[in-house]
Amino acid sequence: MFQSFDAQSSPAQGPARLDDLRAQMQAAGVDAFLVPRADAHQGEYVAARDARLRWLTGFSGSAGFCVVLQDRAGVFIDGRYRVQVLAEVAACYTPVHWPEVQLADWLHDARPAGAVLGYDPWLHSVDEIAKLRTALPAWELRAVDNLVDRIWQDQPAPPDAPFTLQPLEFAGEDHAAKRARLAQALAADACLLTLPDSIAWLLNIRGSDIPRNPVPQGFAILHRTGAVTLFAHAGKADGITDHLGPDVTLRDMADFLPDLQEMTGAVQIDPKTCPDLLATRLAAAQILHAPDPCILPKACKNATEIAGARAAHDRDAVAMVRFLAWLDATSPQGGLSEIDVVRALESFRRATGALRDISFETICGSGPNAAIVHYRVSEASNRKLGQDALLLVDSGGQYQDGTTDITRTIAIGTPTATHRACYTRVLQGMIAISRIRFPRGLGGQHLDALARAPLWLAGMDYDHGTGHGVGSYLSVHEGPQGISRRSEVALQEGMILSNEPGYYRAGDFGIRIENLIVTIKAPPLPKADARDMLAFETLTSVPFDRRLIDVDLLTVAERDWIDRYHADTLATVGPRLDHASLAWLVAACAPL
Template sequence: MFQSFKAQSNPDQGPARLNDLRAEMLAAGVDAFVVPRADAHQGEYVAARDARLRWLTGFSGSAGFCVVLQDRAGVFIDGRYRVQVLAEVADCYAPVHWPEVQLADWLKEARPAGGVLGYDPWLHSVDEIAKLRAALPAFDLRAGDNLVDRIWQDQPAPPAAPFAVQPLDLAGEDHAAKRARLAAALGADACVLTLPDSIAWLLNIRGNDIPRNPVPQGFAILYRNGAVSLFAGAGKADGIADHLGPDVSLRDVADFLPELQGLTGTVQIDPKTCPDLVASMLAVARQVHAPDPCILPKACKNATEIAGARAAHDRDAVAMVRFLAWLDTTAPTGGLSEIDVVRALEAFRRETNALCDISFETICGSGPNAAIVHYRVSEASNRPLGQDALLLVDSGGQYQDGTTDITRTIAIGTPTATHSTCYTRVLQGMIAISRIRFPRGVGGQHLDALARAPLWLAGMDYDHGTGHGVGSYLSVHEGPQGISRRSEVALHEGMILSNEPGYYRAGDFGIRIENLIVTCKAPPLQGGDGRDMLAFETLTHVPFERRLIDVDLLSDAERDWIDRYHADTLTSIGPRVDQATYEWLVAACAPL
C-alpha cells in the first residue's frame, strides 16, 4: 500500500532539537558531535530507531551525516541530495558539499584550536575513526553514549521481526557448504560479521527488520571449523533453528560484546564495515584486518540465483508494461498526480501475486521534481502530471527469487527538442554499457566514462554513479561492485548491477533510464585474439520512451541495439499480458 513519506522531522523542529543537542554536548564536555546516517551494522539502510540524522535535521536521504558545534552545524551531502537538502533542513544547518569538502578539513576550519570530538562507537567503522584520528591531531576523539538518543524522547523500539528461511531451491547453495567454503579461506581463528546482508547470505535466512530490505539484524561469528554463533534479539531466530542445525548456535544479542571480549587467538574484522566499538572489545585476541569474507561471494550470484533474477525481472516487467500502458491511456485525460502514479504502479506489482515488498520507496517526479535525484513524493510535495512535461519513475520489487530496480522517463504530452536530445544522450550512454565487452580485471571505474561520453560531448554530466550492485532478494544496493569513478573492484561473472545514466536540470526536468544487467562470459568474437572477456546480459525487458528518442542522433549500431532489445521484450513479455496491453506493447516495441 502506498505510504505518504512524511519526514520524521521537518525544518520547523530543527532549531529546537539542535539546541537540545547542544545542551547535552555542554553537559558531556563535547565540543563537536557527529551524527551519521548509520546503525550498529554499518549498512546503508537503517530502522526507524536508528534514523537519528533524519530526526535531528529533517534530511531523509540515504547517505550523509551532520556535525554539530556550538556555533555552527553542517549537513554533509553528496551530489544526489544537493537540491533535496535545501527543502528538508532548517537554516540552522548549513549544507556542505561532500566528498569535495572532507569532515576533517571542515572541522579544522571551524575550530582551529581543536577540542573534544564526540562520537557513538557503534555508528562509525574502524577505518573511519582511524582516518579521523590521523587527520585531526588537535582533536580528542572521544567515544561515548549517543547524545541524540538522550534527547529523542519518543525513539522507536528496536526491530523485532522474526527471521525466515531462504529455501535451497532459491539460494542455490546449502549454508553448510557456504560456511565450510568461507571458513577454509579465513586468515584467522574466527571472523566477526556485522553486515545484515552478509549474515543473511551466509546462513540462507532473511528478515524484516529494515523497510523494503529483507535482511535480519544481528551479529555473527564464523569460526575456522565452519561453525557460527548468531546473535539476535530475543526470539527473533527461534523459528529457523531447525534450518540452521547444530553447527549454528543461537545466542541473545546481549551476549555479543561479552563473547568478543572472551575471544582468543586471531580474529578477523573488516575495518571498512566493522563498528569501532566491536574492535575495541577484542581485548585479548589479535586482530586481522581483511574484507568481509561474504561480500564477494555474495555478489557473484550462482546459476540458481541468476535464474531467479531472470524470472523476477520478467514478472516485474509484466507489471511495468501494464503500468506504462495504463499511464499512456490515463495521463492525457488529466487529473493524475505523482501519488496516484505511485499507488497505481504498486498495485500492478501486487497483482503479480508474488511481490513480497517494493525494493525501495518509489521515486516518482514530475517536471522539476524529477530533477531531485532521490526525490520522495509526500502529501506536501505532490505535483500533478503536467502536460508537455517529463515524468521520472524509479521503482523496484522484492520477490523471493530476485530483487528488481528499473527507471523509465516518460513524456506526458509533447516533449520539447531539449527533452528529446537529453533523453537520447542518456539512452546512448546506457546502450554503451549494455554493449561493452571487457577483459577480466576491469572494474566499474573503467566503464563509467562510457555512459557519460555522449553527455560530455554536449557539455553535460550527472552527479551520481552509473551503476550499483543489486542483491538476490536482499538489498537493492549491494557492494562491492559498482559502475562509478570510485568503484575499483574488478567485475566478476554473476555480479548484478544497475545501468542508469541520467541528466538533471534543477527546477526544470530530470531524466534517468535504468536496466539491471548481470556480468557474464562474453561469447567468442570472430576476428578477435581469443582473449578471455566478460560482457553484460540485460535482465530488464521494458520498452523505452519512443517519443523521446531522437533517431537522428543515434548511430546505426545504437538503432540496431534498440530494435533488438524491443524485439526481445515483445517476445519475452508479450505472451504474458492481456490483449489491450499487448497491442500497446507491439506499438512501443516497433522498429525505429
C-alpha cells in the same frame, strides 16, 4: 508507498532539537558531535529507531551525516542530494558539499585545535575513526553515549520481526557448504560479521528488520571450523532453528559484547564495516584486518540465483508494461498526481501474486521534481502530472527469487526538442554499457566514462554513479561492485549491476533510464584475439519511450540495438499480457 513528513522528521522541528542536542554536548564535555546515517551494523539502510540524522535535521537521503558545534551545524551531502537537502533542512543547518569538502578540513576551519569531537562508537567503523584521528591530530576524539538518543523521547523500539529462511531452491547452495567454503579461506581463528546482508546470505535466512530490505539484524562469528555463533534478540530466530542445524549456535544479543571480551586467538574483522566499539572489546584477541569474506561470494550470483533474477525480471516486466499502458491511457485525461502513479504502480506489482515488498521507496517525479535525483513524493511535495512535461519513475520489487530495479522516463503530452535530445544522449550512454565487451580484471571505474561520453560531448553530466550492485532477494544496493569513478573492484561473472545514466536540469526536468545487467563471459567473436573478455546480459525487458528518442542522433548500431531490445521485449513479455496491454506493447516496440 510514499513518504509523509510528519512531526518526526519535519524541518520545523530542527532548531529546537538542535538546541537540545547542544545542551547535551555541553553536559558531555564535547565541542562537536557526529550524527551519521548509520546503525550498529554499518549497512546502507537503517530502521526507524536508527534514523537519527533524519529525526534531528529533516534530511531523508540515503547517505550523509551531520556535525554539530555550538555555533554551527553542517549537513554533509553528495551530488545526489544537493537540491533535496535545501527543501528538507531548516536554516540552522548548513549544507556542505561532500566529498569535495572533507569533514577534517571543515572542522579545522570551524574550531581551533584542542577541541573534543564526540562520536557514538557503535555508529562509526574502525576505518572511519582511524582516518579521522589521522586527519585531526590536534583534536581529541572521544567515544560517548549517543547524545541524540538522550533527547529523542519517542524513539521507536528496535525491530522485532522474526527471521525467515531462504529455501535452497532460491539460494542455490546450502549454508553448510557456504560456511565450510568461507571458513577454509579464513586467515584467523574466527571472523566477526556485522553486515545483515552478509549474515543473511551466509545462513540462507532473511528478515524484515529494515524497510524494503529483507535482512535480519544480528551479529555473527564464523569460526575456522565452519561453525557459526549467531547473536540476535530473544525469539527472533526461534522459527529457523531446524534450518540452522547443530553447527549454528544461537545466542542472545545481550551476550554479544561479553562474548567478544572473552575471545582469544586471531579474530578477523573488516575495518570498513566493523563498528569501532567492537574492536575495543576484542582486547584479549589478536585482531586481523581483512574484507568481509561474504561480500565477494555474495556478489557473484550462482546459476540458481541468476535464473531467479531472470524470472523475477520477466515477472516484473509484465507489471511495468501494464503500468505504462495504463499511464498512457490515463494521463491525457488529466488529474493524475505523483502519489496516484506510485499507488498504481505498486498495485500492478502486487497483482503478480509474487511480490514480497517493493525494493525501495518509489521515486516518482514530475517536471522539476524529477531533477531531484532521489526524490520521494510526500503529501506536501505531491504534484499533478503536467502536460508536455517529463515523468521519472524509478522503482523495483522484492520477489523471493530476485530483486528488481528499473527507471523509465516518460513523456506526458508532447516532449520538447530539448527533452528528446537529452533523453537520447542518456539512452546512448546506457546502450554503450549494454554493448561493451571488456577484458577480465577491469572494474566499474574503467567503464563509467562510456555512459557519460554522449553527454560530455554536449557539455552535460550527472552527479551519481552509473551503476550499483544488486542483491538476490536482498538489498537493492549491494557492494562491492559498481560502475562509477570510485569503483575499483574487478567485475566478475554473476555480478548483477544497474545501468542507469541520467541528466538533471534543476527546476525544470530530470531524465534517468535504468536496466539491470548481469556480468557474463563474453561470447566468442570470429577472428578475434583469444582474450578473456566479459560482457553484460540485460535482465530488464521494458520498452523505452519512443516519443523521446531523437533517431537522428543515433548511430546505426545504436538504432539496431534498440530495435533488437524491443523485439526481444515483445517476445518475452507479450505472451503474458492481456489484450489491451499487448496492443500497447506492440506499438511501443515497433522498429525505429
